[in-house]
Structure formats: C-alpha cells, structure tokens
Amino acid sequence: MRKKLRRVVLAYSGGLDTSVICHWLSQKGYEVICCAVDVGQGDDFDAMRKKSLSSGACDFVVCDAVGDFVEVGLFQCMRAQAKYEGEYLLGTAIARSCIMKEMINVAR
Numbered sequence: 791m792r793k794k795l796r797r798v799v800l801a802y803s804g805g806l807d808t809s810v811i812c813h814w815l816s817q818k819g820y821e822v823i824c825c826a827v828d829v830g831q832g833d834d835f836d837a838m839r840k841k842s843l844s845s846g847a848c849d850f851v852v853c854d855a856v857g858d859f860v861e862v863g864l865f866q867c868m869r870a871q872a873k874y875e876g877e878y879l880l881g882t883a884i885a886r887s888c889i890m891k892e893m894i895n896v897a898r
C-alpha cells in the first residue's frame with residue numbers, strides 16, 4: 791500500500807518560530823510549503839525563501855495581497871478609526887484575513 795503524502799501550508803515569517811516549526815514538520819514527514827503574504831511590509835522575500843528551504847520546506851510561495859489589504863482592510867480600518875487601546879491602528883490585525891485568504895488559495 792502506498793503511503794499517503796502529508797502536505798501542509800505554513801504561514802512563514804522567516805523568524806525563529808516559523809523556521810523551527812518548518813524544520814520540525816519536515817522531520818515528522820510532512821511536505822512543507824512555506825507561504826509568505828506581502829501586505830506591503832517590505833520583507834526580504836529572497837532571504838525568506840533561502841531560509842525556508844534550508845529549514846526543510848519543499849517549496850516557498852509569495853502571495854501579493856497589497857491591493858486587497860489596502861482596499862478591503864486598511865481603508866475600512868481607517869474609516870472606522872479602529873485603534874488598539876485608542877492609539878495604534880489595527881493594520882496588523884486587519885491583515886490577518888488577507889493572509890488567510892491567500893494561504894487557502896495556496897492550499898487549494
């Protein structure tokens with residue numbers, strides 16, 4: 791009987807936590823696809839690609855969600871004046887839905 795391939799899409803930031811998780815999952819027999827979503831944060835995606843692959847990923851995908859984040863998330867956040875503790879714009883929290891949408895597309 792052929793062993794079923796186990797594949798996972800990992801939201802990858804390039805930091806220590808996601809790199810260790812990538813390595814751990816690959817050691818457990820998962821085919822890890824690291825996914826970084828660009829919402830305009832200015833990350834070095836080439837460096838992230840190298841780090842993810844050296845951490846055990848079989849693939850690295852960058853998704854461009856800048857337009858979606860600005861149109862659907864950021865404008866609505868600014869319009870509502872949504873702030874954390876009345877001080878910080880909730881841009882990071884608003885970006886999560888854009889990130890998940892792109893990850894679902896990669897998983898499909």
